[in-house]
Structures are given as structure tokens and as C-alpha cells.
Amino acid sequence: MKKWYEKSGAEGDAVISTRIRLARNLRTHPFPGKLNPAGRAAVEQMVKEAVLACVQTLPEQFHFVEMDQLSQTEAVSLVERHLVSPEFIADRRGRGLILTDDESISIMINEEDHLRIQVMREGFGLKEAFRTADRLDSLLNSRLEFAFDERLGYLTQCPTNLGTGMRASLMLHLPALQESGMMSRYGTNLTKLGIALRGLYGEGSKPAGAVYQLSNQVTLGLSEQEAIANLESIAMQIIAQERSARSAMVKSLEMQDAISRSLGILRSAKLLSNEEFMKLISNVRLGVSTGLIRTVRYDTVNQLMVEVQPATVSLASGGQLAAGERDAVRAKIVSQRLTRKEDPDDVSV
Amino acid sequence: MKKWYEKSGAEGDAVISTRIRLARNLRTHPFPGKLNPAGRAAVEQMVKEAVLACVQTLPEQFHFVEMDQLSQTEAVSLVERHLVSPEFIADRRGRGLILTDDESISIMINEEDHLRIQVMREGFGLKEAFRTADRLDSLLNSRLEFAFDERLGYLTQCPTNLGTGMRASLMLHLPALQESGMMSRYGTNLTKLGIALRGLYGEGSKPAGAVYQLSNQVTLGLSEQEAIANLESIAMQIIAQERSARSAMVKSLEMQDAISRSLGILRSAKLLSNEEFMKLISNVRLGVSTGLIRTVRYDTVNQLMVEVQPATVSLASGGQLAAGERDAVRAKIVSQRLTRKEDPDDVSV
Numbered sequence: 001m002k003k004w005y006e007k008s009g010a011e012g013d014a015v016i017s018t019r020i021r022l023a024r025n026l027r028t029h030p031f032p033g034k035l036n037p038a039g040r041a042a043v044e045q046m047v048k049e050a051v052l053a054c055v056q057t058l059p060e061q062f063h064f065v066e067m068d069q070l071s072q073t074e075a076v077s078l079v080e081r082h083l084v085s086p087e088f089i090a091d092r093r094g095r096g097l098i099l100t101d102d103e104s105i106s107i108m109i110n111e112e113d114h115l116r117i118q119v120m121r122e123g124f125g126l127k128e129a130f131r132t133a134d135r136l137d138s139l140l141n142s143r144l145e146f147a148f149d150e151r152l153g154y155l156t157q158c159p160t161n162l163g164t165g166m167r168a169s170l171m172l173h174l175p176a177l178q179e180s181g182m183m184s185r186y187g188t189n190l191t192k193l194g195i196a197l198r199g200l201y202g203e204g205s206k207p208a209g210a211v212y213q214l215s216n217q218v219t220l221g222l223s224e225q226e227a228i229a230n231l232e233s234i235a236m237q238i239i240a241q242e243r244s245a246r247s248a249m250v251k252s253l254e255m256q257d258a259i260s261r262s263l264g265i266l267r268s269a270k271l272l273s274n275e276e277f278m279k280l281i282s283n284v285r286l287g288v289s290t291g292l293i294r295t296v297r298y299d300t301v302n303q304l305m306v307e308v309q310p311a312t313v314s315l316a317s318g319g320q321l322a323a324g325e326r327d328a329v330r331a332k333i334v335s336q337r338l339t340r341k342e343d344p345d346d347v348s349v
Numbered sequence: 350m351k352k353w354y355e356k357s358g359a360e361g362d363a364v365i366s367t368r369i370r371l372a373r374n375l376r377t378h379p380f381p382g383k384l385n386p387a388g389r390a391a392v393e394q395m396v397k398e399a400v401l402a403c404v405q406t407l408p409e410q411f412h413f414v415e416m417d418q419l420s421q422t423e424a425v426s427l428v429e430r431h432l433v434s435p436e437f438i439a440d441r442r443g444r445g446l447i448l449t450d451d452e453s454i455s456i457m458i459n460e461e462d463h464l465r466i467q468v469m470r471e472g473f474g475l476k477e478a479f480r481t482a483d484r485l486d487s488l489l490n491s492r493l494e495f496a497f498d499e500r501l502g503y504l505t506q507c508p509t510n511l512g513t514g515m516r517a518s519l520m521l522h523l524p525a526l527q528e529s530g531m532m533s534r535y536g537t538n539l540t541k542l543g544i545a546l547r548g549l550y551g552e553g554s555k556p557a558g559a560v561y562q563l564s565n566q567v568t569l570g571l572s573e574q575e576a577i578a579n580l581e582s583i584a585m586q587i588i589a590q591e592r593s594a595r596s597a598m599v600k601s602l603e604m605q606d607a608i609s610r611s612l613g614i615l616r617s618a619k620l621l622s623n624e625e626f627m628k629l630i631s632n633v634r635l636g637v638s639t640g641l642i643r644t645v646r647y648d649t650v651n652q653l654m655v656e657v658q659p660a661t662v663s664l665a666s667g668g669q670l671a672a673g674e675r676d677a678v679r680a681k682i683v684s685q686r687l688t689r690k691e692d693p694d695d696v697s698v
Contacts, residue, residue: 264616
């Protein structure tokens with residue numbers, strides 16, 4: 001079964017994926033921050049049983065993962081696959097994860113809230129992802145009593161989630177806007193509209209791979225549908241501007257050179273750091289979207305971007321790898337995925 | 350007809366080419382440095398007629414080029430193709446060039462000496478090249494009276510050529526010895542043996558492309574055969590050390606990575622400076638010689654190294670090119686030559 005991140009979806013040139021996250025808490029227990037170990041264990045057990053019973057009627061296969069049973073590499077790989085938050089694995093005691101085979105649905109137990117229901121989708125699909133999350137939420141609500149206030153809506157540990165408890169976000173690839181230096185201006189303007197735009201990988205003004213996360217910040221005073229429509233409309237404007245900036249950008253021979261070399265290096269490298277990979281794959285993605293590169297598909301790029309992250313690449317090789325070994329394994333995977341089967345590798349090592 | 354530099358020859362992994370040069374002067378005229386324009390013209394006419402008459406019995410087709418009729422680009426391209434010296438084109442008045450179709454035989458008229466007979470060959474072939482030069486020299490001697498002294502040998506304008514007037518040289522590719530940092534030590538030791546080892550392209554301790562010229566410095570007190578045997582024996586030792594250093598060097602994954610990427614970049618670049626080309630093609634040559642690269646041949650590499658030099662690449666495009674245009678044309682030629690016909694260029698610009 002293909003994972004969600006092994007596919008590409010609508011507006012795939014600029015939108016890598018869509019995420020809907022719902023924060024829910026049990027009326028019967030204090031927020032996780034106020035729970036002692038026994039309390040956390042009790043909540044975990046209760047939620048686990050309820051969820052696994054609820055989802056039996058769904059077509060997807062759900063699995064339960066006891067977080068403190070995982071190795072550190074396995075835990076970090078969950079973050080790299082966008083299944084859990086970095087905070088969730090910082091202290092794994094009394095925390096559990098429920099997820100589907102294709103990793104598109106996951107429920108963190110005892111993160112900041114008792115439940116964090118998350119639905120991921122390839123491409124631009126906010127409404128579809130919300131529909132799935134909403135259906136699951138309703139199902140769970142039949143067995144679990146959620147903390148809900150008529151006036152405030154869903155109660156959450158952090159007041160920024162109060163109300164819908166929903167965070168909708170899009171993972172966007174914005175290489176041309178990043179290159180134009182206009183990203184910082186976007187950030188300020190979007191804040192006024194209740195929208196946040198942040199780099200997803202790495203710190204600094206130029207996030208690795210030019211991957212950004214666009215998400216709603218307002219959960220109080222408007223419905224989920226309104227928040228999603230708002231986010232959707234702003235995303236479409238950003239995507240249109242990104243596309244127009246790309247068309248201008250790839251007219252330069254320097255950019256064509258950078259794009260073409262990036263694919264050449266990804267195919268031929270025998271050692272590849274994650275940082276260099278992110279920079280080069282971003283160029284390749286830009287090349288695919290502008291028609292310069294015709295032999296690579298978005299789903300291949302999307303898959304690679306998850307597959308060769310440090311912990312995930314280590315896991316695929318069956319355990320811990322030193323950084324140097326990891327760079328060699330990463331280079332091999334990348335070269336295989338990006339080289340057509342008809343072209344044998346002509347540098348034999 | 351293939352030019353000599355479009356082929357590869359004996360010991361082609363380390364020896365790009367062989368050159369024999371004989372300096373000869375007419376007994377009847379002062380050395381070129383002492384000639385006025387009329388005198389230079391007279392010598393040029395005299396040598397030209399004698400040479401073209403002499404060589405009629407030879408299988409090769411010889412052509413005469415009036416140097417001051419050439420454009421600067423054409424003149425520089427002759428230097429890049431190793432047909433004439435840089436000094437020869439610095440002032441082209443009263444100078445002529447005779448050369449064969451395959452450019453393996455050339456005679457500079459009124460360079461430092463009245464005649465500079467030069468024979469070039471692919472690979473390691475000192476004896477063969479000398480045989481050709483010697484045959485031509487004897488032929489010319491039947492029509493031209495060379496300045497010769499029983500005790501000193503051939504008289505030349507510069508005393509360093511006195512005696513045999515012969516400079517034998519090998520163009521060597523020594524990337525592993527260069528990388529090991531041992532080249533400077535070689536230089537000092539070889540001087541004591543009457544041999545010079547110099548970088549052929551660029552200044553500094555690391556010549557571009559790791560291409561070196563090994564040549565005899567002694568022309569007095571030993572025969573041409575002795576000088577050649579001496580050079581040959583030293584060359585074989587250097588080649589053996591280079592080969593052994595290569596075997597050790599390419600065991601490292603970093604080096605394999607550099608070699609594989611170099612081919613990847615040369616195939617995919619859309620802009621390529623001469624400096625970067627030289628660095629990358631040197632790595633590719635190393636890859637071919639160590640068996641890491643199996644789809645590229647030495648003759649392709651040798652040909653490219655001449656073909657994409659600045660003036661020669663401009664000429665092939667029919668004239669003057671700005672540096673930026675030249676880098677684009679160079680990238681295109683390199684990519685075409687190094688990409689197998691079965692693999693279509695998959696970055697379309």
C-alpha cells in the first residue's frame with residue numbers, strides 16, 4: 001500500500017500536501033500537562049480502547065504504537081514522516097500513537113491535548129481532508145465525551161486552539177518566491193489575516209528545499225468551513241504568484257543550468273548530505289513544474305523528500321547509521337529513484 | 350580525417366600525447382631576432398617554397414598558413430591545439446605555419462628559430478614521433494642548408510637548444526600525484542636529471558586538469574636517441590607511481606563521489622567555464638583509468654580537452670563569442686560528447 005507521501009495530488013506543482021489536525025480532550029480528565037504518570041496511562045488506555053473500537057467500521061486498518069517502546073531512530077522517523085510533532089517524542093512516556101497503513105490518519109494520545117487527530121493528504125485537498133477528520137471525530141465522539149463548551153467550543157490545553165481545535169495547513173513548495181526575497185513581506189501581511197507562513201525544514205530566512213507551511217491561526221469565532229475557505233483562498237493567491245515568478249525565473253540560463261545540474265548531481269552523487277539533497281531536489285521539483293525536466297514525476301520527488309530524511313533512511317537500512325554511511329545510503333536511494341531503469345548506472349563503484 | 354588529438358594511444362591512461370620539436374636555422378641568414386621585416390619575409394618565402402617542394406613525396410597533405418592573415422581567435426586556437434607556441438602568435442608579422450590535415454606535423458617559420466619542426470602523436474610514442482620528425486628533417490636538409498657546427502651540432506638562437514635542437518615532451522595526466530602533493534618534490538629531483546616537469550594549463554601549484562608536460566632539457570653532449578631513452582625511462586617511473594597512487598586514491602568514497610559527480614555535472618550543465626571543465630574532465634579521466642567509469646573513452650576526453658578551449662570553441666561556432674555564450678556552447682558540446690546516443694537529454698531547454 002502506498003503511503004500518502006508517495007503520491008502527488010491536486011496543484012502538485014506547488015502543493016506537496018494537506019494536513020488537518022483536530023485537538024480534543026476528555027471531559028473526565030485534566031489536560032495532559034496536569035496529569036501524573038498514572039493519569040496519563042489511564043487516559044492512554046481509555047482513548048486507545050475507544051478509538052480502536054470506533055474505527056472497526058472504517059475501511060482503513062488502524063494500528064496502535066506504544067511510544068516508549070520505540071527506538072529513538074524510529075521515533076524521529078515518525079516526525080520526519082509528519083505523523084507526530086517533535087514535542088510528542090521529546091518525552092515519550094505515557095504517550096501512544098494510532099495510525100493507518102498508508103499513514104494518512106494518525107491520532108497522537110497525550111500530546112498537548114488528550115487527542116490530536118491528524119489527516120494528511122497528497123496535494124491540495126483541504127475539504128477532503130477535513131471531511132475525513134470530521135467523520136472520525138464524530139465517530140470518536142460516540143464513545144468519548146469531549147470537553148466542549150457551548151460558547152467557547154472545544155476546550156484545549158493551549159488557548160490558541162480553543163474553539164474548533166482545528167489547525168489546517170498546506171505544505172507548499174515556493175522556490176521562486178523564496179528566491180525573489182519576498183517571503184518575509186508575505187509573512188507580515190498574512191499574520192493580519194490570521195494565517196501563518198513558516199519554513200518547514202531548517203531555521204533561517206531560506207528554509208531547506210523551499211518548503212513552507214501555510215496554516216490558519218484562528219480557531220475561535222469562525223467555523224471550520226470558514227477557516228478552510230479562508231486558507232484555501234489565500235493559498236490560491238500565493239500559488240498563482242509562485243507560478244508567475246517561476247515562469248520568469250526559469251527564462252535565465254543560469255537557472256536552467258542550476259536545475260539541470262541538480263538532477264545530474266542527484267543521479268550521480270555517491271555521497272549526499274540531507275542539506276544538499278534538499279537544495280537540489282527543490283531545483284528538480286522546480287524543473288519538473290516548469291517543463292524543463294520531463295522524466296521525473298512529483299510523486300517520486302515527494303516520496304524521496306520523506307524517504308531520505310536522516311532517521312527514515314537509517315531505519316530503511318535496518319538501524320543506526322553513522323552520518324557518513326547515511327550519506328552513502330541516501331545517495332544510492334536518490335540515484336536509483338531518479339534514474340530511469342533503461343539507463344544503467346554507468347559509474348560502477 | 351581525425352586530428353591527432355581526437356585519438357588516444359599507448360599508456361593512454363596517463364599519457365595524453367607525445368611531442369618532438371626540432372629547431373633548425375638557415376646558414377645563409379641571421380637568426381630571426383636579428384632579421385628586419387624584409388629579411389623575415391625572405392626567409393619565410395624561402396623556407397615555405399623549400400618545405401612545400403620537399404613534402405610532395407610524403408603521403409600527408411601539407412598546407413601553408415600566412416600568420417598575419419589570421420584573426421586573433423584563429424591564432425589563439427592554433428595555440429590551444431598545440432600547433433604553435435604562444436610566443437609565435439604574439440607578433441605574427443613575417444611568420445608562417447605549415448601543417449598537415451591531421452595537425453600532427455607542423456613547421457613554424459620565423460619563431461625563435463627559422464624553422465621549428467614539430468610532430469605530435471596521441472599517447473606515448475617518443476620513438477615513433479622522432480622517426481617522423483627525423484625523416485622530415487632529412488628531407489628538408491636536401492633543399493635547405495642548416496646552420497650546423499661539427500663540434501656544437503645545430504646552431505640555434507637560444508643556447509639552450511644548441512646541439513640536437515630537439516625538445517621531446519610528453520603531456521601527462523597526473524591527478525593522483527598532484528593530489529598527493531608530491532609534484533613539487535618531483536620537480537626538483539628531475540631538474541638534476543636534465544628533465545623538466547611543468548603544469549601545462551594555468552599557473553600555480555595545481556595546474557588545471559592535472560595536465561603536466563615532461564620534457565628533456567639537455568640538447569648538448571648526447572644524441573637524440575639517448576635523450577629520448579632517458580625521458581622515456583623517467584616517464585615510465587612517473588607513470589608507475591601515478592598508477593599506484595590512483596589505485597589507493599579511488600578506494601575512498603569521497604573520491605568516487607567526486608568522480609561520479611564530475612561526469613554527472615559535465616553531462617547536465619548548461620553553462621560551463623573552461624576552468625570548471627578542466628577540473629571535472631580530469632576527474633572523469635581518472636574515473637575511466639580506474640575502471641569506475643566504463644562508458645567514456647580516452648579519445649573522447651582528449652578531443653574534448655582541445656575542442657572546448659576558449660578560442661577553439663568560439664571558432665567552431667563561427668566566430669567571436671562572449672564569455673557567457675562560450676560557456677553555453679561549451680556545455681552543449683561537452684554534454685553531447687559525454688552522453689550516449691541511447692540516452693536522450695532529459696532536461697529540455
